[in-house]
Amino acid sequence: MAEAAPEVREAPVRANGAADATPPAAPQAAPPKTNNNAPPPRATPGSFIIVRDRFTIYCDKALPSLDMPNAQAFEVSDRKQEGRPLYALVCKPEMLPRVSVMRTLKGHEMAHMLHMVDWGIAEWPPIERKCVIVIYHRPMGGRLMDSMAGSAKRIPDHMFPKTVIKPLAEALAELGQKGITHRAIRPDNLYYMDEAQTNIVLGDCVTSVPACDQPAVLETIESGMCIATARGSGTYADDMYALGATLLMLAIGRNTLNGVPDSEIIRRKIKDGSYSTLVGDERMPVSLIECFRGLLTDDIQQRWKPENIELWLAGKRLTPVQARSESQAQRAFKFADQEFHSIRPLAYAMFQNWDKAGAIIADGTLEIWIRRGLEVAELADAVAAAIKNSRAMPGAGKDHEDITICRVLMVLDPRAPVRIRDFRVALEGLGGALAVATLGKQKLQPFVDFINRELWRHWVAAQTMFNADNMQWETVFKDLRNYLKDPNSGAGIERCVYELNEWMPCLSPLIADQYVMEVKAVLPALETASKAANIKMWPVDRHIAAFMRARYAKGVSTQIDAMNDPRPDRATIGMLSVLAIVQWRLGPETLYSLASWVGGLMGPVINAYQSRPKRKEIEREMPKLIRKGNLAEIYNYLDNPEERQRDAEGFAWAKAEYAAAEKQAFDLEHGQADQQESAIKSGRQSGAIGAIVICLITYTIFLVSKVF
Amino acid sequence: MAKVPVRPMAAPAGKARSNAFLYVLLAAGISFAIIPTIVVLSVALIPTGVALLVERGKGWYAGATIGALNMAGAAPFLTDLWTKSHTVDGAIAIITSLWAWLVIYGAAGFGWALYSTMPAVVGSFMAMTAGRRITALRDQQKELVQKWGPDVESVYEPEQKIKAAGSTNAIAAMAADIED
Numbered sequence: 001m002a003e004a005a006p007e008v009r010e011a012p013v014r015a016n017g018a019a020d021a022t023p024p025a026a027p028q029a030a031p032p033k034t035n036n037n038a039p040p041p042r043a044t045p046g047s048f049i050i051v052r053d054r055f056t057i058y059c060d061k062a063l064p065s066l067d068m069p070n071a072q073a074f075e076v077s078d079r080k081q082e083g084r085p086l087y088a089l090v091c092k093p094e095m096l097p098r099v100s101v102m103r104t105l106k107g108h109e110m111a112h113m114l115h116m117v118d119w120g121i122a123e124w125p126p127i128e129r130k131c132v133i134v135i136y137h138r139p140m141g142g143r144l145m146d147s148m149a150g151s152a153k154r155i156p157d158h159m160f161p162k163t164v165i166k167p168l169a170e171a172l173a174e175l176g177q178k179g180i181t182h183r184a185i186r187p188d189n190l191y192y193m194d195e196a197q198t199n200i201v202l203g204d205c206v207t208s209v210p211a212c213d214q215p216a217v218l219e220t221i222e223s224g225m226c227i228a229t230a231r232g233s234g235t236y237a238d239d240m241y242a243l244g245a246t247l248l249m250l251a252i253g254r255n256t257l258n259g260v261p262d263s264e265i266i267r268r269k270i271k272d273g274s275y276s277t278l279v280g281d282e283r284m285p286v287s288l289i290e291c292f293r294g295l296l297t298d299d300i301q302q303r304w305k306p307e308n309i310e311l312w313l314a315g316k317r318l319t320p321v322q323a324r325s326e327s328q329a330q331r332a333f334k335f336a337d338q339e340f341h342s343i344r345p346l347a348y349a350m351f352q353n354w355d356k357a358g359a360i361i362a363d364g365t366l367e368i369w370i371r372r373g374l375e376v377a378e379l380a381d382a383v384a385a386a387i388k389n390s391r392a393m394p395g396a397g398k399d400h401e402d403i404t405i406c407r408v409l410m411v412l413d414p415r416a417p418v419r420i421r422d423f424r425v426a427l428e429g430l431g432g433a434l435a436v437a438t439l440g441k442q443k444l445q446p447f448v449d450f451i452n453r454e455l456w457r458h459w460v461a462a463q464t465m466f467n468a469d470n471m472q473w474e475t476v477f478k479d480l481r482n483y484l485k486d487p488n489s490g491a492g493i494e495r496c497v498y499e500l501n502e503w504m505p506c507l508s509p510l511i512a513d514q515y516v517m518e519v520k521a522v523l524p525a526l527e528t529a530s531k532a533a534n535i536k537m538w539p540v541d542r543h544i545a546a547f548m549r550a551r552y553a554k555g556v557s558t559q560i561d562a563m564n565d566p567r568p569d570r571a572t573i574g575m576l577s578v579l580a581i582v583q584w585r586l587g588p589e590t591l592y593s594l595a596s597w598v599g600g601l602m603g604p605v606i607n608a609y610q611s612r613p614k615r616k617e618i619e620r621e622m623p624k625l626i627r628k629g630n631l632a633e634i635y636n637y638l639d640n641p642e643e644r645q646r647d648a649e650g651f652a653w654a655k656a657e658y659a660a661a662e663k664q665a666f667d668l669e670h671g672q673a674d675q676q677e678s679a680i681k682s683g684r685q686s687g688a689i690g691a692i693v694i695c696l697i698t699y700t701i702f703l704v705s706k707v708f
Numbered sequence: 709m710a711k712v713p714v715r716p717m718a719a720p721a722g723k724a725r726s727n728a729f730l731y732v733l734l735a736a737g738i739s740f741a742i743i744p745t746i747v748v749l750s751v752a753l754i755p756t757g758v759a760l761l762v763e764r765g766k767g768w769y770a771g772a773t774i775g776a777l778n779m780a781g782a783a784p785f786l787t788d789l790w791t792k793s794h795t796v797d798g799a800i801a802i803i804t805s806l807w808a809w810l811v812i813y814g815a816a817g818f819g820w821a822l823y824s825t826m827p828a829v830v831g832s833f834m835a836m837t838a839g840r841r842i843t844a845l846r847d848q849q850k851e852l853v854q855k856w857g858p859d860v861e862s863v864y865e866p867e868q869k870i871k872a873a874g875s876t877n878a879i880a881a882m883a884a885d886i887e888d
Contacts, residue, residue, distance in 0.1 A: 610856050654856045661845040661852075662864040668838045668845075675838070679831030684769035687826035691776035691819055698780040702787040 047125050054079050057088045070095040071207035085138035090131050091207050096435040097132045098206040099503035110174050112167035113202050121515045129513035141192025151254045157285040171202045173306035176236050183210040185242040186218050187249050209432035216262035218245045221269045226417045229436040232429030237300050244295025248278050256280040270345050329373040347412035351419050358401045382411045410462040418459045431500030438497050451480045488564040489545035498550035508543035519552040520586040530593040540575045569608035580635035590629030599626040605638050610651040744799035751803045752782040755816035774819035781815025
């Protein structure tokens with residue numbers, strides 16, 4: 001991905017043409033409901049950024065009417081096409097945008113879809129960090145509905161199919177062809193592109209994880225049960241459902257379930273069906289009922305597809321959707337002060353009354369009711385097996401009971417997400433939820449437990465319908481468990497985050513504010529960070545190691561393994577090797593600040609050389625290498641195998657020499673008794689020899705003198 | 709056919725007796741010939757005899773040192789006796805000479821002194837050499853530490869110590885076993 005090259009300057013004076021070229025503001029309207037209550041970042045007055053040398057984004061010209069729940073809208077002017085109506089959505093750093101979808105949608109002008117002109121990452125002065133910025137064509141007619149609590153302008157029934165249903169169905173069909181699900185179809189995310197309010201378009205779908213901003217009323221029962229961030233990309237069927245719910249609200253002119261809690265909406269949908277729940281007591285235009293029923297059916301097999309809408313628009317009568325009725329028991333099952341005659345409402349009530357659900361599972365009343373009251377022996381057997389298997393697993397107490405309830409709920413309602421107390425995730429939504437939780441610095445233990453307990457396996461086993469997509473989870477979760485087991489850098493929950501989210505930015509505190517999504521951007525980001533970082537810290541922390549391993553496993557695995565070596569010198573050289581190999585392969589050529597930072601951390605590596613003269617030599621050479629800014633050169637110099645071998649051999653020789661000297665000195669110092677004995681013996685010997693020699697000489701002299 | 713063992717033939721008793729007689733006769737002849745020398749030596753070598761008696765069981769060094777110098781002290785008188793008049797009178801003249809006693813016993817005394825001081829002299833010399841060697845070794849070790857750091861250092865433990873430690877551990881292990 002090509003990153004935007006930002007330029008931050010003071011705002012031009014009003015006389016500057018750029019400011020004048022801004023398009024007229026869209027009709028002011030209240031921004032849609034946001035997911036968190038954090039105050040929006042304050043824009044620095046009088047500043048703007050220029051992206052790609054083309055788009056000027058005005059930090060002080062917010063467009064609240066075009067805000068998204070997780071992105072703020074600002075005015076944009078295009079240098080190449082003055083007067084072109086554009087606006088920018090600046091994504092909140094605590095939300096993970098759908099970058100893969102951005103890459104597909106960028107530049108593609110799709111009919112009835114808000115046109116994404118460009119996107120990129122740029123420094124955003126109001127919060128002094130880099131953010132993802134998406135530039136869209138600006139809708140001039142405003143939103144169809146200002147908010148989910150608001151009301152929509154009624155469109156005449158006879159015009160509704162042509163002006164609303166047709167364009168939106170076409171947009172979804174086109175998205176489907178590109179393999180993209182929108183997952184943000186709701187009345188307050190539909191816009192009139194023209195001021196005359198004739199051209200309806202689907203709004204942004206990339207500024208948050210899929211379906212995160214969707215109210216439960218617009219989501220299928222199963223998706224609505226999930227925590228908002230854990231809904232996953234879903235399928236086109238999910239988009240069709242959201243479209244149906246959105247159209248129904250537009251047809252009625254308001255959200256009939258406004259103010260009703262999500263849990264109650266889901267309960268009603270399970271009990272009465274989605275269509276009935278959404279319509280309530282309202283009178284629906286007869287001509288539209290068939291379409292809405294088709295789109296809002298809870299049976300995914302029967303739900304309408306874009307081609308069904310096309311046929312319906314062409315006037316063809318389709319087979320009416322028949323709701324499949326669930327097995328009903330003659331005898332009601334009493335639970336939590338309510339009576340239940342079928343399984344799914346009971347399962348949802350059990351989830352809602354989690355602490356009471358354990359009792360009916362433990363005392364067997366649930367299983368007996370299913371077997372005798374509902375007369376579904378297979379389901380009763382499955383419940384019994386789930387309970388038995390859960391009890392056979394190691395563990396005890398509340399945690400064990402939670403797992404049992406979770407598994408029983410999977411059996412009772414296989415289509416529902418994995419639910420364990422407040423943790424409710426669709427398997428494909430796990431990555432997004434984990435990413436948002438990590439970005440928001442929330443507790444990650446539920447995710448760790450979810451992966452370690454292998455709840456996914458039981459969920460897949462509980463599915464009654466075969467889904468080929470479920471085959472992938474075995475490999476995915478096996479890897480995730482292995483990462484969690486590994487306490488080293490490059491693994492752990494951090495690795496899970498990056499493995500599950502292809503475009504997750506690196507969350508290392510060192511470079512988090514630089515929104516690094518690619519390995520080649522890590523070193524430049526560290527170079528920037530090194531100017532203010534604590535130089536006693538390693539530049540490769542757990543997040544950077546996990547990020548690199550997830551994105552560049554072939555390139556850095558060996559080096560990260562070395563970094564985890566328990567010996568400080570090997571670990572330090574491993575850390576250097578990680579950075580060196582990335583610089584060598586991906587650039588940039590020079591990293592002066594980072595080289596200086598890393599050079600200062602090389603103490604253990606230098607000290608690993610036993611030879612003091614060698615250490616001094618390295619200390620003399622290091623500043624020269626640092627000035628070159630090439631980490632690979634530093635690495636090659638410090639990790640020279642021949643030098644190391646020579647040093648090791650020299651050290652071994654010196655040790656042996658020291659030991660030999662020590663032994664000799666010991667012998668000399670501690671052998672005094674033997675020495676004294678030896679001295680006495682030697683002294684007496686030499687005395688005797690000397691005396692004999694004197695004797696012989698004396699006799700020789702005297703004899704010779706007498707004879708001659 | 710088994711061989712009949714041949715018993716070595718005993719030397720005839722008469723011939724052996726005649727040989728011994730021959731040796732005694734020879735010795736008696738020589739002794740008779742050197743009586744003056746024997747007379748002088750019997751008096752002169754008294755310090756040597758004393759040394760042999762006093763230092764018996766400590767090797768032959770005392771006897772050899774004192775004896776050799778004792779003999780060296782007697783050398784002027786014995787050579788004089790041998791070359792001038794090898795007679796008993798000559799021998800008596802020597803042993804009655806105060807000068808001869810002074811020289812011979814003085815030499816023996818020097819032998820005692822030599823025997824007593826040499827171990828100390830050699831000991832001092834050896835100690836001095838060892839001290840220099842230890843200093844040289846310590847200097848060498850210091851250089852090694854300067855070049856390779858304190859990791860190069862090691863403590864020498866003689867085998868006896870290691871064995872002793874090992875045996876202590878073994879005893880401790882046994883005691884622990886018994887307690888268990």
